[in-house]
Amino acid sequence: MSQFRFRSPSALPGFGIAYGFTWIWLSVIVLIPLGAVVLWAASLGPAQIYAIASRPQTFAALRLSFGLSLAAAALNAVFGLIVAWVLTRYSFPGRRLLDAAVDLPFALPTAVAGIALAAIYAPNGWVGSLVPFRIAYTPLGIFVALVFIGLPFVVRTLQPVLADVDRELEEASATLGARRATTVFRIVLPTLVPPLLTGFALAFARAVGEYGSVIFIAGNIPGVSEIAPLLIITRLEQFDYAGATAVATIMLALSFVVLLIVNLTEAWTRRRLGRG
Amino acid sequence: MADAAPPSSPTSESPAARLALIAVAVIFLGFFLFLPLIAVFTEALRNGVGAYLAAFDDPDTISAIKLTVLVAAIAVPLNLVFGLAASWAIAKFEFKGKSLLLTLIDLPFSVSPVVSGMCYVLLFGGQGYFGKWLQSHDLQIIFALPGIVLATVFVTFPFVARELIPLMQEQGTSEEEAALSLGARGFRTFWSVTLPNVRWALLYGVLLCNARAMGEFGAVSVVSGHLRGLTNTVPLQVEILYNDYNFVAAFAVASVLAGLGLVTLAIKTGLEWRYGDEISAAHRR
Amino acid sequence: MDLKIRDLHKDYGQFPALNGVSLDIRSGELIALLGPSGSGKTTLLRAIAGLEIPERGQILFGDEDALSKSVQERNVGFVFQHYALFRHMKVFDNIAFGLRVRGRARRPAEAEIAKKVRELLDLVQLSGLEARYPAQLSGGQRQRVALARALAIEPQVLLLDEPFGALDAQVRKELRRWLRAIHDETGHTTVFVTHDQDEALELADRVAVLNKGNIEQVGTPDDVYDRPETPFVYAFIGDSTSLPVTIEQGRALFEGSPLPIGAVDSPDGPSRIHIRPQDVTLANPDDAAVHGEIIGLRRSGAHRRADVCVGKARSRIEALLSPETDVSVGERVGLAFKGFAAYPQDPTPPKLGLARAA
Ligand SMILES: Nc1ncnc2c1ncn2[C@@H]1O[C@H](COP(=O)(O)OP(=O)(O)OP(=O)(O)O)[C@@H](O)[C@H]1O
Ligand SMILES: [Mg+2]
Numbered sequence: 001m002s003q004f005r006f007r008s009p010s011a012l013p014g015f016g017i018a019y020g021f022t023w024i025w026l027s028v029i030v031l032i033p034l035g036a037v038v039l040w041a042a043s044l045g046p047a048q049i050y051a052i053a054s055r056p057q058t059f060a061a062l063r064l065s066f067g068l069s070l071a072a073a074a075l076n077a078v079f080g081l082i083v084a085w086v087l088t089r090y091s092f093p094g095r096r097l098l099d100a101a102v103d104l105p106f107a108l109p110t111a112v113a114g115i116a117l118a119a120i121y122a123p124n125g126w127v128g129s130l131v132p133f134r135i136a137y138t139p140l141g142i143f144v145a146l147v148f149i150g151l152p153f154v155v156r157t158l159q160p161v162l163a164d165v166d167r168e169l170e171e172a173s174a175t176l177g178a179r180r181a182t183t184v185f186r187i188v189l190p191t192l193v194p195p196l197l198t199g200f201a202l203a204f205a206r207a208v209g210e211y212g213s214v215i216f217i218a219g220n221i222p223g224v225s226e227i228a229p230l231l232i233i234t235r236l237e238q239f240d241y242a243g244a245t246a247v248a249t250i251m252l253a254l255s256f257v258v259l260l261i262v263n264l265t266e267a268w269t270r271r272r273l274g275r276g
Numbered sequence: 277m278a279d280a281a282p283p284s285s286p287t288s289e290s291p292a293a294r295l296a297l298i299a300v301a302v303i304f305l306g307f308f309l310f311l312p313l314i315a316v317f318t319e320a321l322r323n324g325v326g327a328y329l330a331a332f333d334d335p336d337t338i339s340a341i342k343l344t345v346l347v348a349a350i351a352v353p354l355n356l357v358f359g360l361a362a363s364w365a366i367a368k369f370e371f372k373g374k375s376l377l378l379t380l381i382d383l384p385f386s387v388s389p390v391v392s393g394m395c396y397v398l399l400f401g402g403q404g405y406f407g408k409w410l411q412s413h414d415l416q417i418i419f420a421l422p423g424i425v426l427a428t429v430f431v432t433f434p435f436v437a438r439e440l441i442p443l444m445q446e447q448g449t450s451e452e453e454a455a456l457s458l459g460a461r462g463f464r465t466f467w468s469v470t471l472p473n474v475r476w477a478l479l480y481g482v483l484l485c486n487a488r489a490m491g492e493f494g495a496v497s498v499v500s501g502h503l504r505g506l507t508n509t510v511p512l513q514v515e516i517l518y519n520d521y522n523f524v525a526a527f528a529v530a531s532v533l534a535g536l537g538l539v540t541l542a543i544k545t546g547l548e549w550r551y552g553d554e555i556s557a558a559h560r561r
Numbered sequence: 562m563d564l565k566i567r568d569l570h571k572d573y574g575q576f577p578a579l580n581g582v583s584l585d586i587r588s589g590e591l592i593a594l595l596g597p598s599g600s601g602k603t604t605l606l607r608a609i610a611g612l613e614i615p616e617r618g619q620i621l622f623g624d625e626d627a628l629s630k631s632v633q634e635r636n637v638g639f640v641f642q643h644y645a646l647f648r649h650m651k652v653f654d655n656i657a658f659g660l661r662v663r664g665r666a667r668r669p670a671e672a673e674i675a676k677k678v679r680e681l682l683d684l685v686q687l688s689g690l691e692a693r694y695p696a697q698l699s700g701g702q703r704q705r706v707a708l709a710r711a712l713a714i715e716p717q718v719l720l721l722d723e724p725f726g727a728l729d730a731q732v733r734k735e736l737r738r739w740l741r742a743i744h745d746e747t748g749h750t751t752v753f754v755t756h757d758q759d760e761a762l763e764l765a766d767r768v769a770v771l772n773k774g775n776i777e778q779v780g781t782p783d784d785v786y787d788r789p790e791t792p793f794v795y796a797f798i799g800d801s802t803s804l805p806v807t808i809e810q811g812r813a814l815f816e817g818s819p820l821p822i823g824a825v826d827s828p829d830g831p832s833r834i835h836i837r838p839q840d841v842t843l844a845n846p847d848d849a850a851v852h853g854e855i856i857g858l859r860r861s862g863a864h865r866r867a868d869v870c871v872g873k874a875r876s877r878i879e880a881l882l883s884p885e886t887d888v889s890v891g892e893r894v895g896l897a898f899k900g901f902a903a904y905p906q907d908p909t910p911p912k913l914g915l916a917r918a919a
Contacts, residue, residue, distance in 0.1 A: 005372075006371055006372055007369055007370060007371035007372070008369075008370040008371070010368070010369055010370070010449070011449075011453050011456055012368055012369070012449060012452050012453070012456070012462075012465075013456075013462035014364060014462055014463075014466070015365060015368075015369045015371075017361075018361040018362070018364040018365035019365040019369075019371070021358070021361045022358070022361050022362040022365050022366075022377070023377075025358045025361075026362075026377075026380055026381065029426070029429050029430055029433055030380065030383055030384055030430065030433060031380065032399070033392075033395035033396055033398075033399055033426075033430065034383070034387070034395055036395050036398040036399045036404075036405060037391065037394065037395050037398060039405075040398050079300075079301075079304045082297055082300050082301050082304070083301045083304065083305060085297065085301075086297050086298050086300075086301040087301070089288070090294055090297075090298060092298055094302075098301070098302065098305055100541065100542075100545040101305060101309050101310065102305070102309070103541055103544070103545075104309045104313060104537075104541065105309070107487065107537035107538065107540055107541040107544075108312070108313070108491075108533075108534055108537045109487075109490070109491025109492070109493060109511050109530075109533045109534075109536075109537060110389075110491070110493045110494065110511075111491070111493040111511040111512075111514050111515055111530070111533075112316060112491070112511070112514065112530040112533045112534050112537070113312055114493075115316075115514065115515075115518050115526055115527065115530055116312035116313070116315040116316045116319075116527075116530070117312055119315050119319055119523075119527075120311055120312060120315050125315075126311065126315070127307070127311070144308075147308060148308050148309075148312070151308060151309070166643075166645065167287065168641050168643065168645040169645050169647060170287045171287050171612050171632075171639070171641075171645070172639065172641060172645040172646075172647075172710075173647075173658070173662075174286060174287050174611075174612070174632040174633055175610055175611075175612070175632055175633075175635075175637055175638070175639040175711075176658055176659035176662065176710065176711075176713075176714055177633050177636065177659055177662055177663060177714060178633065178658070178659075178662040179633060179662070180287075180288075180289055180290065180293075182662050183287075184289075186658075186662075187647055190649040191648075191649065205386060208388065209387070209388025209389065209390065209391065210388070210494075211388070211389055211390050211493065211494035211497070212389070212493035212494050212497075212511070216515075216518065229388055229389075229390040229391075229494065230390075232390050232391070232394060232498075233390060233497065233498060236394060236397055236401075236498060239401075239402060239403055241397070241398060241401070241403050241404070244394055244397075245394075245398070248388075248390075248391045248394060251388065251391070252387075252391070272649070272694065286611055286612060286614070286631060286632045287612070287632070
C-alpha cells in the first residue's frame with residue numbers, strides 16, 4: 001500500500017459511480033464551456049484584450065459597471081446593516097414578513113424586477129414623477145437596480161453573525177460607562193466588519209454580472225448607460241466573439257481582484273480578532 | 277432567530293432610536309422590495325381583468341409558456357440527479373480534492389449569467405469551436421432548444437447539490453452503515469435511509485432550482501436568438517412585449533413569473549420555519 | 562461605600578428568580594454569594610449592576626437610590642465569567658476603555674490614562690502584555706485583564722460573576738489568593754458569585770447563601786459552617802446526612818426508641834436530625850440506639866467514608882472513619898453521634914439539586 005490514499009475506506013457503496021458521474025456532468029456543463037472562454041481569451045493574448053478594452057465604448061461600459069457596482073454594494077452595506085440589525089434585534093409587528101421579503105430579489109425573476117423598476121422610476125412612474133431629476137434611463141437607474149439585486153447578500157450574511165454577538169460584550173461596555181452609541185460603534189460594529197465585507201463582496205460580484213434587472217431601466221446608451229454584460233451581448237450579436245470574450249475576461253479578472261482584496265482584508269480582520 | 281431584547285433592557289437602544297431604525301429599514305425595504313412587487317400586479321391589472329386575461333390569448337405567449345415548462349422539465353431533473361450523485365460522493369466519503377470539487381460546483385453562482393450563455397456560443401455558435409462541424413451536420417444548438425436547456429442547466433447547476441451537501445455531511449454515515457449491517461442493499465439503503473433524512477432540503481433545493489430555471493433571463497437571452505413562438509421563454513416574452521410597448525401584456529405575463537417567485541418564497545420560508553434544522557443552517561444565503 | 566438591598570424581586574415570566582432578597586453589604590467588605598445553580602446569584606449581581614431591572618425592591622449605594630440610575634451611571638466594575646474582553650482591542654485599550662468613553666469633562670488626559678493603565682497592569686501582574694490581543698492570552702491572564710478593566714473606572718462596587726469558573730483548579734487556587742490580596746490593597750466593596758463553597762469560605766469576609774431566589778443565611782464563614790441557621794445551609798455547606806425522627810417533649814425518637822443525643826429544641830412532631838460524617842462514630846450494634854449495615858466503603862483523602870443503612874426506612878448515614886478502622890461491607894454496626902442539628906418544621910430531606918423553573 002502506498003502512503004498516498006485517494007480516499008479513505010468506507011463500507012458504503014456507490015462511491016465510484018457517484019463520483020464519476022459528478023465529474024463528468026460537471027465537465028460537460030461547467031468546465032468545458034468555461035474552458036472555451038479561457039481558451040478564446042488565451043488565443044487573443046493580453047495585448048489584444050487590452051487593446052479592445054481601451055476602446056472608448058468598452059472602457060466606458062466597464063467603468064460604469066464596476067463603479068456603480070461598488071457604489072451599490074456600499075449603499076447596501078449601510079442599509080443592509082440597518083435592516084439586519086432591526087430584523088435580528090427588535091421585535092415589532094410585521095418583522096417576519098419583512099424578514100421573508102428580504103429574499104424577494106432572489107425570488108423574483110430578474111426580467112420581472114427589471115420592468116417593475118423601470119415602471120416605477122420612469123419619468124411618469126410612481127417614484128419617477130415625484131423627483132425633479134431623471135432616474136430611469138440614466139446611470140442612477142442602473143444604480144437603483146443594482147441596489148435591489150445586492151441587498152439580500154448583505155442582510156443574509158450579517159444576520160447569523162449579529163444574532164451570535166456576545167451580549168456580555170455590550171453589557172461590559174455599559175458597566176464601564178459607555179453610552180449606547182459608543183457601545184454600538186466601538187464594540188459591536190467592529191465585530192461585524194468581516195461579515196460586512198463578505199456581504200459587500202457578494203453583492204458587488206452579483207452586481208457586476210447582473211443583466212436582467214438592469215437593462216430595462218438602464219437606457220443602454222453606448223458610452224453613457226451601457227453596462228458591460230450588455231456590451232457582451234451586443235458583441236455576440238455582431239459575431240464579434242473576440243470583443244465579447246475580451247470584455248468577459250476583464251470583468252472576471254477585475255471581479256477576481258476585488259474579491260481577492262476583500263477576502264484578504266476579511267481574513268486579516270478575522271485573524272486579528274481571534275477568539276476573545 | 278434570536279429573540280429581541282425586552283424594551284426595558286439597559287443594553288439596547290433607546291425607544292426613539294429603535295423606532296427610527298425600524299422606520300429606516302421599513303422605508304428602505306418598502307422602496308426597494310415591496311414597491312416593485314406591487315408595481316408588477318398593478319401594472320398588469322391597469323386595464324382591468326379582461327385585458328389581463330387577454331394577454332394570455334397571444335399564441336406567442338402560449339408557446340413561450342410551453343417552452344419554459346419544457347425547459348424546466350428537462351433541466352430540473354438533470355440537476356436533481358446530479359445533486360444527489362454529487363452530495364452522495366462528497367458528503368458520505370472522504371477523498372482528496374474534495375474542496376476543489378466543492379468550489380467547482382459552486383462556480384456557476386459566481387459567473388455572470390451573460391457569460392454563462394456566452395460560453396455555449398463560443399462552443400456551438402456560428403463562429404464557435406464546433407460551429408462549422410454542427411452546421412455541416414445540420415445540427416443546431418445555439419438559437420434552439422438544446423442551447424436554452426444547456427444555459428438553464430448551467431445557471432441552476434449548484435442549487436440541489438449545495439442544499440444537500442452540508443446537511444448530509446452533518447448527518448454522517450452511521451445510519452447508512454446501520455442499514456447495511458442489517459442486510460439492506462446499497463440502493464435500498466439510499467432510498468429508505470438517506471433520502472428520507474434529506475427530503476425537506478431536497479424539496480427546498482428543487483424548488484429554488486425550478487424557480488431559477490423558469491425565471492432565468494440573461495443566460496437564455498444570449499443563446500435563444502429571440503425567435504417569436506419558437507425560442508422565446510417566458511422571461512424573454514416579457515422583454516419582447518415590453519419593448520413593443522405592450523405594457524399591460526408584459527406585466528401580465530411577468531405577474532405569472534412573480535407569482536411563481538412568491539409561491540417559492542412562501543414555501544421556502546415555511547420550510548425554514550418548520551424544518552429549519554432539517555434544512556441545515558448552512559443554506560442561508 | 563456600603564450597599565443595601567431591600568426586598569428585591571425579579572421575575573422571569575412566571576418564575577421568581579429573586580424572591581424578596583435583602584442584604585446589607587458593608588463598605589470595603591468582600592462578600593460571597595453562594596448557592597446551587599439557578600438559585601439567583603447571577604440575577605442578584607446583575608440587578609446590582611443595573612443589567613437587570615427588578616420588579617420590586619430597593620438598592621441603595623450609600624444613601625443613593627441606585628435603581629433610578631442607568632448601568633452607565635452606577636459606576637460598578639463587573640467581571641464576567643467568560644471575561645467579555647473586547648477582542649478587537651489590545652489589552653491596553655481594553656483597560657483604558659472605561660476611561661476613554663467618559664464625557665469630555667471627566668475624561669483624563671491620554672497620558673494620565675496611560676499611567677493609570679500601567680499601574681493596573683502592574684497590579685494584576687501583566688506588565689509587558691499590554692500590546693497583545695485577548696486571543697493571545699491564557700484564560701487566567703484574560704480574567705486578570707477583565708479585572709483590571711473593571712478596576713480602571715474606580716468603581717463604587719466590584720462585582721464578579723464566578724470569576725474563576727472557567728479556569729482549571731490550579732489556576733483557580735492561585736487567583737483566589739491573589740484576588741484577596743488585591744482586595745486588601747485596593748479596599749473596594751466587592752461582591753463575588755461562586756458555587757464553590759471552598760472558594761467562598763476561604764476568600765470571603767462574609768458569605769450569603771442563596772436558595773431559590775431567597776437568602777437563607779448571611780454570616781462569616783465560621784457562622785455558616787458551624788452555625789447553619791437552616792437545614793438547607795446545613796446540608797449545602799459541608800457534608801451531612803440526616804435521619805427522620807419524631808420529637809416528643811424535647812426528645813428525639815428514631816423509630817420509637819429515643820436517641821442518646823440530649824435535648825432537642827424543636828416542637829413535637831415529625832422532624833429530622835442532621836449529622837456531619839465526622840460526628841458519627843461506630844459503636845457496638847447491640848447497645849446503640851441506631852444500628853445498621855455498612856453498604857459501602859470509600860477512601861477519601863486521609864479518611865475512609867462508610868455508608869451505613871439504618872432502620873426500617875433504610876436511611877443512609879455517612880460516617881468518616883480513620884483508615885485503620887477494621888470494618889467491611891455487609892457488617893452490622895451501631896452508630897453514635899457526637900454532634901447534630903435539628904430544625905423546626907423540617908420533615909423532608911433538603912434538596913440540593915438544581916432549582917427548577919416553576
Ligand atoms: N433571561 C432569563 N430568562 C428566563 N429565566 C432566566 C433568565 N436568566 C435566568 N433565568 C432563571 O432564573 C433563575 C436564576 O438564574 P441565575 O442565572 O441567577 O442563577 P445562578 O445562581 O447564577 O446559577 P448558576 O450557578 O448556574 O450560574 C434560573 O432558574 C434561571 O433559569
Ligand atoms: Mg450564574
